[in-house]
Amino acid sequence: MDVLTDLLHRARARTALVRQLVQRPPWSVAYAEAPALTVMATLGGPASIRVGREPVRLEAGDIALVTSRDYTIADDPGTAEQVTIRGNRKYLPSGEPTTEHWFLAPRTYGDGLPGAPVMLRAAYELHGEVSDRLLALLPELAVVPAGPRTGATLDLLAAEVSRDEPGQDAALNRLLDLVLVQALRAWCAESPTPPSWYRALADPGVGEALRLLHGDPAHRWTVGELAAKVGLSRAAFAARFATLVGEPPLTYLTGWRMTLAADLLRDTENPIAQVARETGYTDAFAFSVAFKRARGVSPSDWRRTVAG
Structure with missing residues (x-):
């Protein structure tokens, strides 16, 4: 399993509220206390988005892609x-x-007049410590220019949004x-500053090692075993991993295990x-020591804190 797939899966970025606005200008909508990740796209005309002042x-x-709450x-x-x-x-x-709304069709709002631009918006509710790693990929606002893909x-997503047929939510979530x-x-x-692991995925040896670590984080990996799996010497693999990812293989693995444990x-x-055991430790005491070193509190204290 590659790193991005693992992050998306574990952050539960799978179910989102999808809506579209079909509205002739002028229009302006502010969002406050929004979910952690919003995906928006403009179809058929330009629009503006403001995060902060500019x-x-x-x-x-x-x-x-918006990670700002406002x-x-x-x-x-x-x-x-x-x-x-x-x-x-x-x-x-x-x-x-106000209860005023411009409801046109399922998941569709606006005036629906001919030639009105369409704004698609989907708000993801992410979850847990893994979602923090996913959100760390992005600034508060990241704009991806239009492209053929x-x-x-x-x-396809725009064609599905206003329909109300069996399996509609499944179709929308997969397209989204x-x-x-x-x-x-x-x-x-x-x-210009992508996450280090993203660059590393393109390297045959280090990319495969990352997939192995994410595919089975509970396995008792050693640097030697990883090196053998990817066909490199132990020294060459350790040096290349540290250079591309920014930290040694087992340090990366420990950080990921602590995220999963949290x-x-x-x-x-x-x-x-x-x-x-689920995060690769046969000894609960050793796990507790590692967790406290990473999070500053014991596992039981962490559980009580997040439960509260």
Whole structure:
């Protein structure tokens, strides 16, 4: 399993609320306390997105990945905010709640007039410590320019959004996952500072080692075994891994195990000894020492804290 697939799977980036806005200008919608990751795309016309102070123009087919909890989308940066969405409630600029909406079809809002641009928006609810690693890939706003690969997927997604047929949610989630993966690939490939492991995936030896570590993190890996698996000498493999990933193989593995352990402690009631075994430790005491070194608290204290 490659690193990006593992992150997306474990962060539970699989179910999202998908909506589309079909609205003639002027329009402007602010989002407050939004979910951790939002994917947006413009179809048939430009739009604007503002995170912080500086607005960014989105051309037709562009995809915006937003990790900020507060942002505004509009037809133009100069359009005043007309409504704020907070949670499941809508508020006027005065702060008064409103029930007014522009419902057109399933998952579709706006006036629906001919020639109105379409804004697709999907909000992902991510989960746990693994999601922090996924979100660390991105700034508060990452814009991926339109391209033929993402364009074809966006067209399919837009065609499905307003339908209401059996299996609709499954179809939407799979198409949206494809949009997200394509956008993340494009962002990492073009970013001047991509995550080190992303560059390392292209290396035959180190990329295969990363896949092995993520495929079976509980295995009692050694540097020698990993080197043999990828066909390199122990010294050459260790040096190459550290250069490309930024840390030695077993240091990387320990960090990933601690991330998995933190989520197991949060999400399950499994005994500490079982969590230790599931993350590659046969000795619960050794696991507790490693966890406290990584997180600053014991596993049991961590569990109590996140439960509270």
